Amino acid sequence: MDFLTAHGASLLFYLFAALTVGGAIGVVTLRSPMYGAISLLVTFLSVAVLFLLRSAEFVGMVQIFVYGGGIMVLFLFVIMLVNLHKLPDLKLFHGQSPFVVALAVALLALFSYFFVHVNFPAAFARPEVFTTVPGVAASSNSQAVALSLFQQQLLPFEIASVFLLVAMIGAVVLGRRQ
């Protein structure tokens, strides 16, 4: 029990990390895009949990809402729209997939070579940074984020609006029937 209390966070991490990766694998391996979407959802949600574990509550929520809500629904719509009944009878993977696997493994090796050479000090995080806002009592992560977002990172925020505008137009232009 104290083991759990001691290492609960770690256990959670391992669990959801596994789910994340599992979901991802599902996405790329499952034949039916529908199932793929489902496992993608799994990945999204477990990633959200991983966020929470790094004291990023707000981001976690956004992840759940935007991904789990918006994007996933979008995907499902499209899948419905182009209902792919004749999918099963064509090959799943591209002929070159063995190379891709090989390459992915190679990348894995290469990157891990880099990663093992980094020694991150055991997390020394000062969680208060993520939660406290100067001058505001009982502040929360959301407030902190908001503050930072609307002060330091205001410009990107504005640009993001332009970006979304473009995305909207684009979706409309391309999706609209003549």
Next chain:
Amino acid sequence: MPNLQEYLLLAPEILLATAGLLLLVFGAVGRGMGNRDSALVTVVSLVLTGGVLLRVHAVLNTPRLLILGGSFVLDGFSFFMKLLVLVATALTVLLSVRFLEEGNYRASEYYALLLLAASGMLFMASGYTLLTIWISLETMALASYVLAGYFKRERRSNEAALKYFILGAMSSGVLLYGISLLYGAAGTVQLSELSEALRGAQGNPLVPLGWLLLLAGLLFKVAAVPFHVWTPDVYVGAPTPVTAWLAVASKAASFAILLRIFYEGLGSLHVEWQTIIAIISVITMVWGNVAALTQDNVKRMLAYSSIAHAGYILIGVLAMSQVGLWSVLFYLLAYTFITLGVFGTVILLERREYAGETCADYAGLARRSPFLAAMMLLFMVALTGIPPTGGFVGKFYLFAAAVQAGWSWVAVIGVLTSAISLYYYFRIVLYMYLRDSDQTTPTPLQAPALVGAIAFCALATLALGIYPGPFIELAKQSLLPMLP
């Protein structure tokens, strides 16, 4: 709380974005706006933006101003780049008018997207944190995906959009991954802080991995080998004006952030990335030029040529000196006019359904329409880098930078490959002047906007070649603080 004066300095970007929005709105309400009107509005707004831009930089009393919490910078470099983008976009609009008419697609969204993308480019030129830069890059990219697929009833246009999108998204994922690693190493995304932090973080393996992936993403945008695979297909598939715009504006903007990040943010690592870029540049020049040799499709040939030119520009980048910087800027300028001119001519010759794309369609052009032939000749000469054209001075400047910085061997490859390029550029000339065609109907020069644009480009090309002084001076206004 950032004060409002600072936002006044963003006037050009804001103006442009607003214009795009308005265009969208007016295009949507009622019967919407016609092609010409929207084009007019677009050009006007671009010109206005240019004016505002000039004004803004006139009121600046310092060569370099960092605002909005160090996320936005105003300096000669961004100024030059913004002007370049505006000019390029304006010319692109002129190129588009007739094309859209033939394609009869709704014009207003098209121009709106152009404007929004342009504003994104302006932000790229001035962005000073990786976040800002990246988000504006994405804005530009997204718009260009859509524009590439704008002729959605054309299978080729759609295919182009598809390829561009998937590969673009993937590459931006890579780029983003690189950024995240850099962030991980430095703990900041603000360039000046980043370079400070990196100076401390020598030997941190995340750093090289970070900038390598970042570089991979950027090389994709500038279409350097081996990240060029999308270019030929997209250039051929996309509507020709969009192709021109991609080849010029988006390439220029991407080079802007490449320079910004690697000179200012990663200057301390130049010894490492110079060699990498040198290799890439050599491969790119060779590959682009050689691959272009056997292309019969003019647009595809031009695609490869633009790949090759990316290689040339990289020569200037890897010099890692002010001269290099200026040479890149000047070259981008010259290249803009030349390329737009070429594509303009192509558009003028293009019949519906992508006729007029193969070299054979240029046979005997010198007889059918001497004007167009002369223009094309001029642009080909310029692309080859023969005086008295901007292309020559540009190449000259680039190679000068390389030689001075001790990259002569890269320069040697550069000059040799540019000699090779003569072959395919002059194959078109050969068709135009030395071959006779069955059809002798003179090509009609309707579409005054288009012809005007071409003529303008031609004049600019010559001016840059015969009296480049002022333009070089303009380029010299931009100084990036970099290590020796």
Next chain:
Amino acid sequence: MNGLKELLWVIPVLPFLGALLNGFLLRGRIGKKAVAAIACGSVGVAALLGLLIIASYLGSPEHAAHQPFEQEVYSWVSSGPLLTAADGVKNFTVDMGFQIDPLTCVMLFVVTFVGFWIHVYSVGYMAHEDGFQRFFTYLNLFMGMMLLLILGNNYLVMFVGWEGVGLCSYLLIGFYYKEEFPPYAGRKAFITNRVGDFGFVLGLFALVAQFGTLKYSEIFPRVAANPSLLLGPGHFGLTLAGFIGLCLFIGAMGKSAQIPLYVWLPDAMAGPTPVSALIHAATMVTAGVYMVVRSNVIYQLAPNIGMFVAVIGGLTAIFAATIGLAQTDIKKVLAYSTVSQLGYMFLAAGLGAYTAAIFHLMTHAFFKALLFLGSGSVIHAMGGEQDMRKMGGLKKHLPATYRTFVIGSMAIAGVPGLAGFFSKDEILHAAAAGGHWTLYIIGLITAALTAFYMFRVVNLTFHGEFRGTHEQEHHLHESPPSMTVPLWVLAVGAVISGFVGLPVEKWNVFHHFLQPVVYAVAGRTTEGHEASVLFNVILIAVAVAIAILGIGLAIRLYGGTRGLAADEAWERRMPAVRLLFANKYYVDELYDKTVIGGTWGLARLLYRFDAGIVDGLVNGARNLTVTVAMISGYFDKYVVDGLVNLTARILDAFSKLFRRLQTGYVSNYALVLAAGMFALVVVYMVLHRG
């Protein structure tokens, strides 16, 4: 009178003017009379002026001081600083300059005098040819060039004339350009000469490299005073003098048709006969001798080369003479005889008997020109026929020609009292006195052979029955005075010109006159071994005997009406005496079997050798060159150019490959991107992480 010599430069200009008028300004605008007037006039005036100038020079202080009179017309080539061995960096300049000294006097007199009369002769000879004006243009051009050659005061001007006469002989040999052979012969002559000139210019380069000048008066006196200048090491293991002498002599070989470069001269007979007389007998071919004598200082410093010259000369002399025996073409005989006589001159020059060489040159000019013109007159009468077997008995038809021809033959044969006798004798004397007995013997044999074949010609041509066709016989006629007068003039020359060089030392005007030209080189004894009178007398006697022997033999074999007709006549009159003569004739048969037969055989052999092998070698050389040329042509096309095209092909192949890599499948592209990313990292690690 004394100032006249200032007009030296006018002499060569006059013929050039003639050529200019006939060749360009009045081309095709004037009649033959006018053309002839211009041509002969210009040369005639030049000749007169020449005489006057010679006179004025002889009266001038320069001559008294044994100095040449020099005249710089203008500065010709001034070609900047040059590092010379003798005196450091100096500006190499050449002037268009002329000089006159005893040697020049002789040459000038010979060339203008003989030249003028040959011009006159040509008027008659060419009267019915077309290209009359062209002919005289070339002839005048030739005169001008020849005069440049002999009047120049430096080697370069000499070289100008040297090449110029070559050109003219090229043009004149190829005068009948509509036929196949003459142009070929002309080109052969020119190119063979070029081969010689190749040596010549090398000699000049060496001189320049040494002295930075080509002016006689700046080289010879210096060297004569200080021989060490030229005794330094040259090339090919020779001394400098040796190298230069050899190179110059190679030039002489070409110009004066010495072994092995003589092959062009017989072919050169394809030209009109006056040309043969003027260029290939009297003047041009002797230029080599002139040049060797002019450079006597150098040869004095290189005795080994001198000996080489002498040997070549001797060999050429006897070789050509023997060939001459076998000829049936009258001009061929004369041609070989010319070669042989030139050999004689070189024999003399090589032995250091420079004045003797020039002496023979002069006399030879007279009688050989005379002989050629005579043969020309014969050919003219025979309507172009040159084969002696078709002639015979022309004596009565062409009396004047006959007489002059005989005089010429006697002169060349060395009949005492005629020109050839004195000059030839002096050469033999030099050989003997120098103790070069082999050469002396060679000289003697040559002399005998010469006498023999010349009189064989005389007999075959003028004596006996006419063996030609009837219509030939019908229009046999003596030539017009314009042709016979020159014959007589030259005949006179052939008779008297010898007396200027009597074999007795102190009466030898010619020798003393030319002596100043032969420099006394410090530390060397020039020719002039004191020989006893008796010695001289013996030599002369031998020479005379030889001459008589040759002539006699010839008359014996070809004389009278050669053949059965004579014998039968004899038998009818006095059969008794016939046996006696018959017995006598056994000797003749013996001769016939041994000497003559042997000589004939040898002659035929050598002729075949000449026609076949030597000539063949030359042609072979040409063919070889052409083949090499072909080969290099292919080399250029397929190798040098091939490399370029290969590059192009390689690029093309790669281009196609790249195109195939652009498959059009997004997935492939994605893979490429990923791979590229991977590669980037790997490259980085290789470069910077070891």
Next chain:
Amino acid sequence: MFEVTTTHYLVVSFLLFAIGIFGIASRKNMITVLMSIELVLNSVNLNLVAFSYQHSDLTGQIFSIFTITVAAGEAAVGLGILIAFFRLRETTTLDTASELKG
């Protein structure tokens, strides 16, 4: 050893990244490819958040929010393209789009 460090996050994110790349490069179905792109972006988010925790710096989190935004936008446009594609070709198989090549 149970202690979860940034490295763990890096590993997870990298696995995600690799899988995403694999999906893009080897799946034929365009929808799946789009999903794989989302995977890549998610992996980046993991990095950002992890590093922001590492550095106790909010920027990472902010950045990841933008990433999510961009992901949404790209998904929208991508699906738009897909629909147009489907209209033209009646399929979502990528390989059918290979007219442009060479």
Next chain:
Amino acid sequence: MHNVPILSIICYLPLVGALLIAFGMKSSQGALIRKVATGFVFVDFLLSLPLWFLFDRNGELFQFRESAPWIQSLGVRYEFGIDGIALLLVLLTTLLGVLAFLSSWTAVHDREKEYYIFLLLLQTGMLGVFMALDFFLFYVFWEVMLVPMYFLIGIWGGPRRLYAAIKFFLYTLVGSVLMLLGILALYFYNSSGLFGWKGLGNPASFSIPQFHQIGASIPPDLQFWIFLAFFVGFAIKVPMFPFHTWLPDAHVEAPTAGSVILAGVLLKMGTYGFVRFSLPILPHATLKALPWVAGLSLIGIIYGALVAMAQKDMKKLVAYSSVSHLGFVMLGMFALNGPGLNGSVLQMINHGLSTGALFLLVGVIYERRHTRAIADYGGISQVMPLYATVFLIITMSSIGLPTLNGFIGEFTILVGAFNRVWWWGVIAALGIVLGAAYMLWMYQRVFFGPLTNPDNRGLKDLNRREILYLAPLIILCFWIGLYPKPFLAVLEKPVNYVVAKVDPTYATAVAAAPIVPAATATPAAAAAGE
């Protein structure tokens, strides 16, 4: 006089003509265009004549100088000026220009407008090359010239014109771009220095006199690289032995006027480049490269002659003879002494005259018979006596017969070569023999012998116009042959200057001509700075 920019006027007059024709006239009015174009070059020629008289033989090295800032930020200036060498070449260019134009009157009927435009542009380009005193400017003209030449070959050329044109263009471009790098290296060494070499810190400039001044101080290793770059550029243009294969194609395919200009002027640019840049600016490298360059030249001499002998096409024969002759020019130049250099420059002129004339003559007969195969002729001198005479004179001039121009050049060259390394002279002299062989062989095959080919019976002799444009060449041939002094006098100063610069032996002996102070570059040209 010096306040009139006479050089610029001469240089740009043809350009003006080209523009006038381009915008002022219709393709239909060919006759008019012909006359106007010819008029322009003729006036240009007349304008260039005064240079000969106004040129001060004892004045400073470069005269008629014009100088104005052009691209200040790079230190590029607009600098014109000529020394004796350039003077002769400029005159040669203007003269040959007139002749080439005259020769085109009947030769070209197709697309006359473009033809004359390109020809005029070419004229401007060539003149600019010889006049430029700023290396950048020089390079601009150098490359500008290529385009019109490409068209002249490509449009109005023979059957394989496309191949020949692109080959010509590619070859020369490869050469010149490499040369460009050499120029840059010089530029930076003079000013801010380039990687690995500390610069001299002079104000950035491309001024050629300036480079002449710093020449000696350039470190040998750098000199070597620059020399290499220049060498490729110039050697291809000359062309020297391994780089010559573009020449025959270009010559054979080009129209007469093209060949004339190509042989007469374009080839001289390579040699001019050597004598103007490689020698005086890179003395060390030159001395080091001596044996190699001389070797190539010798190979070129013999090789060109042999290959020429094997040709069946007159034009090709003449083309290869050019390879041989330019071998002489290069050899003389790299003899690095007075006679060699004088001869080599003089030989440039001679080659321009005689080979130009040869191409004109071949063109004359080609117009009449439309074949250049030697085999198709024979006995021509019976029907065209005057033509035969002229051809003979030119032939003789080309094989270096005394009293004609070729002799002076070749002789002095050989003297120089022999003086440098004796066997150079020997081998080169062999080239002369071969030269006589192939030229006379061709002459005999074409002009002598029976008139076999019936097609040749009707051939007309030279007409007035042809005589008109051949006469000056012949006169010049004789003039240079008989009285070269005036030309040598013009050359004396520059030649001594170069000799003194490159070979220390002569530096002391020759009072080096006063170097004209380099044009002061503007401070703005700290350009290449940082």
